Amino acid sequence: MANLNMLLQQFLHVLLFLLIPVSSQPNQLFYDGFLGSNIMSLRGVAEIESNGILKLTDDSSRVVGQAFYPTGLRFKNSSDGKAFSFSSSFALIIFPEYEKLGGHGLAFTIASSKNLKALPSQYLGLLNSTSTGNSSNHLFAVEFDTAQDFEFGDIDDNHVGIDINSLVSIASAPVGYYTGGDDNSTKQNLTLTSGEPIIAWVDYDASQSIVNVTISESSTKPKRPLLSHHVDLSPIFEDLMFVGFSASTGLLASSHYILGWSFKINGPAPPLELSSLPQLPGPKKKHTSLITGVSISGFLALCGFLFGIYMYRRYKNADVIEAWELEIGPHRYSYQELKKATKGFKDKELLGQGGFGSVYKGTLPNSNTQVAVKRISHDSKQGLREFVSEIASIGRLRHRNLVPLLGWCRRRGDLLLVYDFMENGSLDKYLFDGPKTILSWEQRFKVIKDVASALLYLHEGYEQVVIHRDVKASNVLLDGGLNGRLGDFGLARLYEHGANPSTTRVVGTFGYMAPEVPRTGKSTPNSDVFAFGALLLEVACGLRPLEPKALPEDVVLVDCVWNKYKQGRILDLVDPKLNGAFNEREVLMVLKLGILCSNAAPAARPSMRQVVRFLDGEVGLPDELRKPEEVGYQEGFDEFMNSLEPSSFYQMSTSSYAIKTDMDARFPFIDTSLYTLHARGETR
Template identity: 80%
Template sequence: MANLKMLLVLLSLLLFLLIPVSSQPNQIFYAGFKGLDSSNMTLDGVAEIEPSGVLKLTNDSSKVMGHAFYPTALQFKNSSDGKAFSFSSSFALAIVPEFPKLGGHGLAFTIATSKDLKALPSQYLGLLNSSSIGNFSNHLFAVEFDTAQDFEFVDINDNHVGIDINSLVSNASAPAGFYAGDHDSDKQNLTLKSGQPILVWVDYDSAQSVVNVTISASSTKPRRSLLSFPVDLSPILRDSMYVGFSASTGLLASSHYILGWSFKINGPATPLDLSSLPQLPGPKRKHTSLIIGVSVSGAVLALFAVLLGFYMYRRYKNADVIEAWELEIGPHRYSYQELKKATKGFKDKELLGQGGFGSVYKGTLPNSNTQVAVKRISHDSKQGLREFVSEIASIGRLRHRNLVQLLGWCRRRGDLLLVYDFMANGSLDKYLFDEPEIILSWEQRFKVVKDVASALLYLHEGYEQVVIHRDVKASNVLLDGELNGRLGDFGLARLYEHGANPSTTRVVGTLGYLAPEVPRTGKATPSSDVFAFGALLLEVACGLRPLDPKAMPEDLVLVDCVWNKYKQGRILDVVDPRLNGAFNEREVLMVLKLGLLCSNGSPTARPSMRQVVRFLEGEVGVPDELRRQGETDSQEGFDEFLHLLDSSSFHQMSRSTYGGTSPSFTDTSLFTPTAKGETM
């Protein structure tokens, strides 16, 4: 009997050693995830366990998320005094971007009240949504490994580690790296999206009330942590919480992997050894369906070879040509055939709009049924390849809720195509001018101008470089299904480093929105964008174009008309009569006066976009008395510019750049390729 008992004990111990996971109420250990099911790990979204035993949270699809949680809630607090327990976790992660150097968006180690997170992908990392950000009721603790810089959440860069409590605005963050020694100079950088395994340690000391996060490219834990944040997690954590991982992709995608995971409450997590964890899958192999039988006769083989050569010649002739520079700019490169099919062969009935840069078509991507807008730059357009690349390189890396998101692009011989999110309500100008079918309420208009102001503030101050749009106007403001305003069309955008002076360029833009100093100096600046935004404010409030050659001479320039009414004390006379008096008078007065302030002839007298946003949010008031500086300079600049044009320069486009039906008065000579030798 004693031998039988001993045998049973040995069998139990053997089974314990063979099972890859050992879990107790306070401990988790996975040296790989092979063979696990829902009783070991709860997966949702696109998360899956690959045959190799690697946990894959997301794939290279756009705008998806994946979650992986330990299925049982763990006890995180002492029920007697409500004090949070100490805990320790170690895990190995790897992030493989779809395009080199372009991550999207990141993953997070997560402690949450539920496994079913009501969350969004992209910048929300699958943790929260736009309405739950910052709510104390979230009871969420996360450590993010973020590979996309988001202005909305004040990210420090596109390669950082952050500690998040109830929000995605990190309480503490640092560029990814580790300390080989104890001094600041000993820090060595790590690239999260390198595709290489990175080992992470997250430790919470309840007695000291501090969270430490440490990362390394080896299995040895550095002595100094990357992040150390003093915080008592007792108010954040509930008695029972779920622990796991979350990841998401945006317009750009990455595959996010967890190779192994260890977790323990009130003690150090079991160490992981990178060499013993499952390896990442290799790159996808390309297969060919061509199989040549070696037993065919020589004559048949020769005939087949001729036919094959002809076929390959035709295929090569019609193939998309990919040059070296195209591999670096991202985001997603579509095939020409895919976009042709999406737009039903670029049929006229799919045409959304037409302008100086070509035509925009509505399309439905065949594989995902996603509705998109495809901008096809016409063969005779003066927006050449450099401008096309400028739009890809600039907007492809910009991420803000009030920018039209670029999904991808295509270049095939002379065809240049850009693919955007479909904006269901088209461009703003069709709701303002002539006889619009739908009249936007004042509340809707005010929301749109605040959205555009937020986008411009991001371009001027929130991105890693200063981005000057150079073509802010109503036809380039798009409205989504909820009538949120989004700024689009970056074909004329210019980028330069913060603190540097913008270089001289050829004059580009649209009359009525063009700051008077630009034709003289050849320099576009954030202040010239502010001038154009001022024109936009006035046209939104008045329902009139900033420059109307059909109007009486005194009303030709909208800013002059509004200024004259302001001096007469009758500024409300210019408000769009189609509002029928249904507007907030305080807000309308503020928008009109701010429009005049932004449209000042003197660049130094104009506010910055940060000040503009503060005005629109009501944080500060617009001055009661306005003084128009540079009035003579403004008129001289305008006359200087007009003498270059004849009456034919004012032409009506059959449709606006994207979705509108109202005419846009544009100087076509302005849209010329960048001067030779000029820096993009």
């Protein structure tokens, strides 16, 4: 009977909207479920389930779901251009794929279009990397965010925020509600990802230009709102606007549901009663049946035999799940899925090889998404610890200039990481060894600024300090638009803001490794700055930081640049492949900044925040730089070499340098994809 009444009520709602003349519009919407045709305009993965629940997303990774009332509503007074007051109430449920790890959230949305050109993950299906912050968006949203995105200054991973044309909230608060009156109220905390229904109210008072957001776990609206903010929505709204909801998932995923919704212009929205809204189904019950004609003993024997085969195969092919794997979050792919994507890890799909293994191009069979699969070799020094580090660190990092990690796989000895495929490969292929394509100076300068922005985020923008420890041209990848993306976090190290980094084993690549690192065993943000200085010089000069084939005075690039700087001929070192087509002011600034970042004293190097300000032209570099004896790599290099035992000495060949055999265990930091070696006195 209750279901019949619900269906009848939904039918009357639909009939009411169909009878509204085209020239008019409803000023009130009410859905205690979403049954009926054309109730909502759906895009992405959004769908209305058979019981009337609006499901914006399921627990698939990196998807968007949008649901809007099909026609635009008039939100402004045509005579004076002032926005109308409005009120909305809705009941939501968020189920995370992993307990306590939401991704990413949903938003109540009023937009100038119901066809938003939006991205998943931190963009909540509202905006994209180029549109966020633009006044032309004409977008108002209240976000219910379950992932802390430092790019947008989120306060935590369980908050409500008011957004105007941007994902940077103009006001936000941790999720909760107030009991009692305004003068004597107590806040009760709530968790968006609890899987329990939450009712939210969004009210705009045009006379006072104030937005109030209130939430509760019951149908009774608290007297005190969770969030209040003064803002005039008149400049934001156009005459006709679309109202609805949007949600997205990222590496982490959640299922986002709307159980019911009411909305009214110039008046309070009709109340919702949780008890009258459709409910999510509980866990499916398991049913068994007897097989006719088979005796109980024979049936049990057959089951035992089949179960034994199943368990044997399962054990043989099983991926061992350990505790840390349940906590790190990003999507786990099956080995067979990645094997199929890379055509069995065929050589023709190989994108590159290094000391840590191989990287293959692949296409995921279900979504046709192009990916890069990093397969860590069995004998690599990057073992399980670094594998976990790369997942745990980059899996939670979100920045437009980092290579996004899509997921991972571990099957016995095979360790695999799945990244977005970067169509244009690594930066070093455009700088060295007779590149087929020459990057213009404008493109190079853009890549430099992209990498600087990524490092600033790692050092200051994340909840912990992230030290990359392997910044170099081969770890800078270029996407389809030739934007620089910093990748390969296998050596990354994290520590809390305000703490001192602990001593660890020495890692890095010669030419990019700060001189204090071999001496102290400590990597800091300053050592990343040193590596970035080497990157600046090689991008401008088209030369590697160490060039063994060069004349003795030119082996170390920073020393060579310094010598030319002293002679007033620093522009002689600009990459000749540019054919003189470059901005002299920018090139000079980059070369001088490269010297400044390469100072032997860590405290004398600029921070990445200062570097970004230099590159953006907000501040100028010093007119005079310090002497070469106080800059450069050679001091630390010599000290490191002198620390080796005589039996372990190797000589730099005429073409390259590396460390192998017994040195691997003591100094596992050489990228053997760049270097080879021979023993002193050995014939090559």
